[in-house]
Every structure is written in C-alpha cells, then in structure tokens.
Amino acid sequence: MSHQPYQLAILDDHPIVLEGLVRVLSGNGTFDIAGAFTTAKDFLVFLSNHPVDVVLLDIILPDSNGMDLCKIIKTTAPDTVVLALSNHDQRSAIMKMLENGASGYLLKNASIEELVNAINDALAGQLVFSDTIREIITRPAPDMAAAPALTAREQEILKLIASGITTKRIAEMLFLSKFTVENHRKNLLQKFGVKNVAGLIQAANNQGLLS
Known part of the structure; x- marks a missing residue:
C-alpha cells in the first residue's frame, strides 16, 4: 500500500537554513513540505491540527x-518520525534524542542525497545516522558494565536488529514467527x-558485540 507523498515538517531557529532546506527538499516526489517553523510553540500548534509523517528537528x-x-512529539503523535538535524555532535545530546524517541x-553537513535517503530509511522504520554520529555513538564508553551472556540465537537477532532490519523481516530470514522474534527482542x-x-x-x- 503506497502512502505518498509523506508530510514533512522542518524546525530550525535560522530562517535562512529553513528556506534552504525547504527549497532543496521540495518536489522530490516522496514527501511534501507540510510546514517550516522556527519555534517549538508554532510547530506544536500546527501538529495538533495536521498529521505529520516526519520532522527534521534542530537541537537548539x-x-x-x-x-x-x-519527547512531546512522540507522546502526542507516536507515529511521527523525528530526525535530529543539527551541528551539535555531543554524545549526550545524541543519546538523549534517541532516548526520547528520535529515529536518527x-x-x-550531510549532502542532500544523504538527507533524502535518511528520511526515506527512517520512514521505512530504520535508525539513521550521519557517519560521524555513528562513530561517536559506537565508541566504547569507559564505564560500561560487563556484557550479558547471550545465546547464539540472541546474538544473531541482535546483529540483525542493529542493521536496521524489521522484526517481520528477521522472522522471514530466520524462519521464525514474528512472536518468537519479538520475544527475543524483549529478552535482549x-x-x-x-x-x-x-x-x-x-x-x-559499547561491549564490542557488533564488531
């Protein structure tokens, strides 16, 4: 079932950045620009009356x-995909965004192509990161506890989940039921x-289980 075009909203505190993003992302066929906003308040008012599929969100x-x-977006509109688009690359900000439900x-400095691909991947249910960001979050944190003991099946499913593969697809690949895969995911x-x-x-x- 095709759901197109998707509705995309952009939030950034610099009008010139907003204008540039709107211009380069308009007319790509996959999504329409639902709105561009410089404040959280204006966007939340808009969101209460207009369903949005994906939001590009600056940190500041x-x-x-x-x-x-x-967090507010994911609470009020859980199906809306939130992607951080920022100049900030502090690990704490990145982890907080992910903790609060961001999809990437x-x-x-991402190229337009990278940005469009990332939006499409996020809409398909994947977690997306710029290369620099992926590097930052995969660097081992110094104070991590010992790795938990995993079964061979759990290790296999963990790697597939980390590759951004959906539960349904993992079930197909491993000839398991979705229910079984979901149980493994909960156990992990x-x-x-x-x-x-x-x-x-x-x-x-952090525990070196994905390398």
Missing part, C-alpha cells in the same frame, strides 16, 4: 530544545537493561 530552538520537543541523528532489552532499540544498539556496541 529559541523556546525549547530538540530533546524535550522530541544527522549533521547539517531486558538483558542489557535498556528501554528501546537505540539503547540496545548503543549498549551492544
């Missing part, structure tokens, strides 16, 4: 920050003591 906004706003984190979250897939990937990376 005049009346809020991307981390808090991401891109730096503003529990074993690593994390709340979501982003946390799972970070923890597994």
